[in-house]
Structure formats: C-alpha cells, structure tokens
C-alpha cells in the first residue's frame with residue numbers, strides 16, 4: 001500500500017495540523033500521503049489501492065464537524081462496499097465533554113466498519129484538556145499505524 005489519503009474534518013483547523021504531521025511521518029517512511037479536507041468529498045473517494053486515515057474533531061452533541069457532515073451523510077445514503085479498504089482513526093476531542101468524547105471519530109469508525117472496511121490499530125483519542133498538543137502525538141501514532149498496516 002504505497003498511497004495513503006488523510007481525510008480531515010475540522011472546525012478550527014487543529015485536525016489539519018495533525019494531518020500535516022501524519023503526512024510528513026508517512027512520507028518520511030516512503031509513502032505517498034495526500035491530505036483531503038472532507039468538504040467536497042463523496043463516498044466514491046475510497047479506492048482499493050489506497051489506505052485511509054480519518055482525522056476528525058468533535059463538535060455540538062458529539063457531532064462530526066460541519067465540513068464532514070455531508071461526507072458522512074453520503075456514506076450513510078450510498079452505502080458503498082468498502083470490503084478490502086483499510087483505515088485508521090485519529091480523533092480530537094476534549095474529555096470535558098465526557099459523554100461525547102471524540103465521538104465523531106467513533107462515528108466514522110462505526111460507519112466504515114459497517115461498510116466492510118477494516119480498522120488498523122486503535123483509535124487515537126486526543127484530549128485537548130491534557131495539555132499535550134495533538135500534532136505532537138501525530139507523528140508517533142502515524143509510524144505505529146503504518147507498521148501495523150504493513151504487517152497486515
């Protein structure tokens with residue numbers, strides 16, 4: 001799997017900073033990494049010859065940020081067969097919202113697995129109130145995720 005697409009849903013841009021770090025870490029390991037904001041994405045973005053990272057924050061009552069909502073709706077409506085697709089999830093949230101902590105990442109994980117895709121590794125759930133910046137965790141997470149991906 002040489003090509004990795006990082007799909008970003010964000011309200012204030014933090015998830016995009018995380019995606020930059022993930023892309024850099026993957027490129028340093030010789031992979032092609034492309035960042036795509038979810039704004040204009042459709043379910044057809046998933047192709048067999050790529051792997052995917054969902055990078056999303058959470059807003060509202062545990063919702064996907066506005067720029068990812070149409071993409072999520074399209075997945076739900078068109079229900080593409082994602083058998084053979086592999087993905088990881090880097091979720092940004094804040095434990096202050098304890099009932100809905102990182103829920104958008106969980107929602108994407110549920111949706112993709114219901115459609116037949118296989119998650120590689122654990123969901124990283126970043127807590128904005130931890131004092132640690134999510135972009136500082138992103139490179140290490142991406143390297144571990146890539147090792148797991150290559151091992152599958």
Ligand SMILES: Cc1cc2nc3c(=O)[nH]c(=O)nc-3n(C[C@H](O)[C@H](O)[C@H](O)COP(=O)(O)O)c2cc1C
Pocket residue numbers: 009010011012013014015016056057058059060061062063065092093094095097100101102103128
């Ligand atoms: C109005 C508002 C609502 C939020 N709701 C949640 C939530 O329900 N669950 C959660 O885990 N984080 C929630 N967060 C925290 C954000 O997801 C977190 O700060 C994240 O790092 C923002 O990333 P972004 O800049 O990519 O949008 C909320 C933040 C704000 C400002």
